[in-house]
Amino acid sequence: MRREVMDISDVVVNQVYTSDGVTRMMSGSAREGFRLKGSDKDLMYWPNNYRVIWELSQSQYYNTDRQTLILCDCSDSPPGFTLLYLLSPSMVRDIQRACVRMYNRHYISSSIYRRIICSLSSFATTPHGPCASGTIGTVEYDQALCFACDSWPPSASSWIDRCHSWPQPHVVNDIVKNGCHFVAIGHKLGNHEDHEWRISFSLAEHKLVYAMNHCQFLTYGLLKLFLREIINNGVGDDDKLLCSYHMKTAVFWVIQQNTLPHWCPQNLLWGFWVCFKLILKWAYEGVCPNFFIPGNNMFLSKLYGKNQHQLFVRLYRLYEKGLAFLLHSPSIRSYIIIVLYNPRLSICTDEHTLISEAQFDRNLYDEIQIHGSILNLNIKRCTRYLHIIEQMMGLPLLTQYQVVQLQKLTADVLRCTAFILHMETYSQENKLRYRADKISCHMLKLAAKFGCITDMLYIAMYYYKTLRYTEALSIIEMIKVKLAQPYVMYRFNVDTEMYTEAVGGWSWSTKRRQAVMWDIKLNNRIHYISELIPEQQFALQNNFLVLFIPRLILFYMLEILCYRHVDTMRVQTALDDLQTLVHYDQGQHFPSEYRHVSWQILGICQQATGNLQAALYSYQQSLSQEPFHKIQTATEMRIHEVCLQNQ
Structure with missing residues (x-):
């Protein structure tokens, strides 16, 4: 459900960004379906009129009048990294400023480009790996500006040959067809650290996580909790030797190598143990092979010598304790105690069995409320969003969750359009202001049909703003009647029995309109x-x-x-x-x-x-x-x- 909600939001937002000449992709654990406290928001952006190619012969597939081509030069870089050679002068000033001259060519310097991007952000940002990192509200985000390549890297061709049992051929084909990206960071031991770019497989990894079965996904989640709450607990960012990407890589290797033949709930802890032992082996050898380019040892620049020894000793001490070391994780301690003391216990991961209809609905409403916001709006963008959503609502392949999310996005855009229209026509002549007011009122009423109970408060706000106090109070009275119903849901406060009795079995759209409240945004x-x-x-x-x-x-x-x-x-x-x-x-x-x-x-x-x-x-x-x-x-x-x- 989470993935489908985020996917459709990403598609809608992306179509607007694409018309602005940029493509945006949300990545990271939130996009994968996790909702872990403290997780940041990962975003990738790339310009549509720039494309990276692996060899000059690929230039025939592009219109060079419209797209600027960049050629990879991997000849003097470690596996997984490359220099980017600008084949023609850049029309974008910031990219031109990031160029350095080497070997009588113009290369785009990753460090200069990253520094320029950080300086251009409307919010305070600092470099964090290949990203500009900052905070919006209470959410930390990593924003990576990168370049896209439509072709699969030649250095990752061996990965295609390895995919015998996992992932399935159609997933492999989809991944290869969508190419890769290049993010602005070089190898610390490379000859051109300040100018190299790292090959990013974020889109491929996103598809691989989607290809996991539920037990494999839970194993990945268990490894993330193990990393955060045991390995990196109390450790500063600069001193962390293992990261979430190492955990993900371990799961990928274990699944593909068929180390555990049966990924099922009964083998959940065994799957975790197999992945843990692989990480222990990597720490002993000092080699963590990238899943797509095994020659790229991801431990090479940081995990060697004293650091490697300390990590291995720490992991081996945990190994000697056995699975009991998971008792140190506050998130899962109580569940692990139950399992360890009841080895024959049946483990259930079926959400329909674990949670009620009301609980699931609450999770869905929470998801569409928090992870589907459109904020950077003006009249032109509002019009574009409404046009895109209108086109998408007719698509036959939309899931039921995506329909609800599109309705929520529609309500958001309609409300914003109504208030922006009033702001922009407030000082205009009476006739224009009157017409704009009628449109705004109509939009707010339409938005309320797609929203929840408290969305009607936007109508009351508009009436108050336009001095129609009696009309505003009539809306407030209507809301008061609805709020008094005993089955109404607000966040985690809901009488599940009364909610199910009153609206159980109804469509989610109707439930939201009749029985759900939310805070005003x-x-x-x-x-x-x-x-x-x-x-x-x-x-x-x-x-x-x-x-x-x-x-x-x-x-x-x-x-x-x-x-x-x-x-x-x-x-x-x-x-x-x-x-x-x-x-x-x-x-x-x-x-x-x-x-x-x-x-x-x-x-x-x-x-x-x-x-x-x-x-x-x-x-x-x-x-x-x-x-x-x-x-x-x-x-x-x-x-x-x-x-x-x-x-």
Whole structure:
């Protein structure tokens, strides 16, 4: 489910990027289907009008008027690495700046290119391997700008011959047909470390992980936990000798060499043990062969001498303990105890048996909410996204998960378009503004049909923004009725029995619309209501592209703001409800990381209704909470305003 949701999101986003001359690919553990705490987000980008070729004869397949060709020169590089020779002057200034002259030719220097890319990023980034590494919000990301090659590397031709039993021929053909990439990092022991590029098989590896059966995938996950929680626990990034890529490589080799003939739940720990012993063997020999180019020893530049000896000794001590060393992993300790003490225990990995319909639905909604966002939008891009989604909705091969994800993306784009349209036509003549308003209202209502219950709050926000307070309150009343239903799901809070009884067996689209709530996600490049603009602006300055607001907090905020203009007698009741929620909630209605923004909004409402002393207290409470969105500057600004008003 996770893979299908991410795949369709990637296809949609990629078509927009492609029209901008760039292709984007999400890689790493998140794309593979893992949801491990602390994992970063891995992205690869490459320009469409540049292609790498292995020999000059391949140039006949390209229109050199439209595409700039780059020739590989592997003659003086270690296996798996190459120099990239620019065959004609680059039309892109940054690539031209990255060129160095060697052997009377212009080569693209990986180190210079990487440095230029880091300097161009709109967010603070630092070089991390071949990537520009940084943080957006609370998510760490590695962004690799690379070059694509449509042909399979000659140095990896032996891999094709090895694929007798795994992966299947159609997977092999698909992998070879899609070629490879080149990422900007050289071999530390190579003759041209600063200028070499590494051959990347990220797309191939992504397809190989998809080709694993479930038990093989779980074994890979077990190795990742073993690495993080046992081997690298408490070790700084610079001192880590093994990485996740070594674990993945071990699983690939073990599967292909048929070391374990039966990959089934009963052999889960045995599969892990076989992979562990292979890693131990590599540490002893000081050789970790790349899965595609075995001549590329991935231990060569870091794992030798003292480092190699220390790693082997540490792994061998674990080997002597046997599988009991997995008890040191906090994530799996309790499960391992059960298995070790009950060797005949039947192990179940069937998700339909392990979790209920409500639990699975919650995971699906969580997935489409978190891992399918479109943020960098303007009217032109919104139009492009809607056109692409419209075309894709008619495709016959879409899975049921992908249909729900496309509907969610449609709602996101429609909402953003509605508010952007209002921003761009606000100062226009009345007739144009009236037409834009009708379109925006229609889009928001359409988006609500594709979304969940709390997505209707965007309509209420728009009505409030355009001074239609009575209409906003009518929407709020409709939402209030829906929120009161006992079967409604919010994050991990759901009565599974009542949920299943009320909406069990319905389509996921209908379930989301009738029985699911979520927090409100405000794109910080778009102004929704004036009361929240400072928070959005300061969050954006701190690399937060989105401001998350608990759905009940925004619900009461809009109710208070609208009643101020319609029925002042009811303002205090709504304010009391909001105050009670913020003061006494224990995580049932919003997670702890949103407490600072909840106190902030309570303060805004108190300040708007003239209760300055209470507002000052709320702002001070906001400052004392975990600064998830990093909006402290906005809070300090509001405290200053209250103090001035009090004088």
